[in-house]
Amino acid sequence: MQYPFTEEQLALADLTRDFMEREVAPVAAEMDRRTDPKDCYPGELLNKASHLGLRTMAVPEEHGGIGADTTTKALCLWTGAQIEIGVIKCLSQCWKVSNAIFKCGSEAVLEKWGKMFVEDHDCVGSFVITEPDYGSDNVYRQSDPAVGLKTSAVQDGDYFVLNGAKRFTSLTSWAKILLVFARTNPDVPLHQGTTCFLVHGDQEGVTYGNVHDKLGYRLYPNAESYYDNVRVHKDDILGEVDKGFQTFATVFRGSAELPACNTGIARGIYNFCLQHAKERIQGGKPIIEHQTIQHMLAEMLMNIEVAEQFMWRICWGVENDESYNTRFTRYGKVFSDQVALKTIAFATDILGGIGIMKETPTEKMMRDLLTFLHGDGTDSITLLRAAQTLDEPA
Template structure:
């Protein structure tokens, strides 16, 4: 990001310094491992530990648990800079740090924080959020996974699918219905289930189009018994926790989309400036300049909006409509950026040895994951109709 970006002024000096540190780490430590991670289908544990040691994972977490005590913006910076180099690694960190860690910070008991939060911040463990089920992803309030009380334990039965980090997770944050009716937030409970708990099993890693360095699989729970001290927060309140985190999840999707689009811009510009066609630099042709301008505009608009909404979240303000707008716009901008990057590179854009092909595959994920574009449009329309179309 250059100083002429409108987003530059939205960062504090310490945040800009941190951004430089993270960017340098990604170039030095992560970029050389990208091909290896894509082939292996997971990030190396040594890399996560190194990120923990450098304070990258726990940048915004409380210092008493090994975090840096920084702003939420520092975590957003990590998301953008990671996605710029490898979107799969960003997806793994997104679950570990943006979602699970934040839930533990906000609602975990002291024992839960020491047992699960500290290792996540140190890069010594990974986690999964088990929400999506085979019968439907967006209808999260109608899970078929249930839990019933049995003395001082809970017995969980059900299955989950498309679970990020499942093949490498040490702890699973499982959402199950414990009372109430489908499509009602009341009656959902969140459980912390350790990997070696009897009855919990993980399926074979999915062979995916995108985010190949982030492992994804099914999770099965058959009469899984967990002690009542493994409940995160309050019984029957878990779905409210999930709903509260949706705005943050969509804003961080904006950070990831911006990182992917920024990578596309860099790839396209470098190639266009180096490649000669009919005796002229490719960048001298107006059709190519049009593509570059459109990619750059998408990057700039996405970045400014997600920076603004991070500040909104830091103030504790609601941003449901704006977060959905960001998720929709930035994912479409990233897909367009990746498509145009492939087009600019021509035949080389179709070769897996060049990053454009990976960026093209990875960008598409964000129009589906964390709420499809169609769901975002429903949210935007619903919230706009509530306000009568008036600006708030």
């Protein structure tokens, strides 16, 4: 691996790989095929991962974690994604939630919500933003106050009363900590009048709808949720009033999560294709000896390795470059999405019919890659977000 990882980072990657191979790989295919998406949630596996310290990896050392940085999280996510994406993505969600809580939380928040997250091995969280009528409008900055999420938060003394509906949000039905984004000032643009509230998953007034029946990432479920006069104390605000998207940016400004997911799965597909090419006999010899197959494997690996190197550049920039531009984050997502599609195209050619059979891991991996192309916004909206920074230096 041509990157200067520390011994601690490599040890954590080995721990992740061992856990994923030992605990997840033997059961992932069966869990993925369960008819009811509610039955795909890997709660027992996440509990086991938590006892190894993987769930709380991003928590600062003084609060019981190891304070994993961007590179460490990306390395572990990339490692796990080569084996099974759903479980490791659930853990990555925990890293994002704990990152937000411990970076943006007041002392009261850390004592209540931070302590709860660290001590409960079954505690996961959910960023609750997307609504039935508002998805891309929530991430693409626009000046019209009428645009964007409509969940409201009206102050009533020391409390805020939340009302609204959300959908497509990750781990929502199982989350003990909901980070609910609601409009506290509907008269200004979304990014100037939204607040992030910490809400108990079983709090009065919170109900849940469908768990979405997805093509892939089935071990990382998404669901609907509804908020009917949910009362949240002002001490349970994460960050500041009207500055919810600053809290959001703390987590997503320099994230390498999506490139790590895409390149990790793509690596898993490549590894299977390479082994298959060495074993499959056509034309009287292993197909890897045919130049056409060699060319496809070489181009597949070239695409993956270029995307990986840019991912590590993102990680380094977030941690070391004060002038880091968020469009690098956007590029990492879009480019790795494009690499994902090319990987699928090459794999279906190299593998032929066996590649889409449920008896092989590549069938699930291809579904997983296709499922998350819209993650953190479609590629089109992501490039529009990057275009808003064209005049800024790299």
